[in-house]
Amino acid sequence: MSKVQEVLDIVKGMTVLELAELVKKFEEEFGVSAAAPVAVAAPGAPAAAGGAAAAEEEKTEFDVILKEVGGNKIQVIKVVRELTGLGLKEAKDLVDNAPKPLKEGVSKEEAEQIKAKLAEAGATVEIK
Helix, strand or coil: CCHHHHHHHHHHCCCHHHHHHHHHHHHHHHCCCCHHHHHHHHHHCCHHHHHHHHHHCCCCCEEEEEEECCCCHHHHHHHHHHHHCCCHHHHHHHHHCCCEEEEEEECHHHHHHHHHHHHHHCCEEEEC
């Protein structure tokens, strides 16, 4: 029996709590995040691990989409420049071509902050 198969057999016999502890140890030992591998490995685990897979798949990265500029286009361009670091022309092009993604892969808190700033400037924003 190969080492890989041995490890798989061991993982199949583990409880959800043991799997969570194993993931934590992998992250500490190798300095990586195992969120995606856990979600991939969970379907091969026993049915009891199904709940853990659902918890691991909770969305942690969000995309902020500028849907509509609103009536205060200049203010929206200023906020877009501040948030993205784009130049005036690039920010204006992004605003003129809405709906467009403004930021991708940000935390929920950051996405909410961006949405609040743009809403204050009069823009409509969607978080996906």
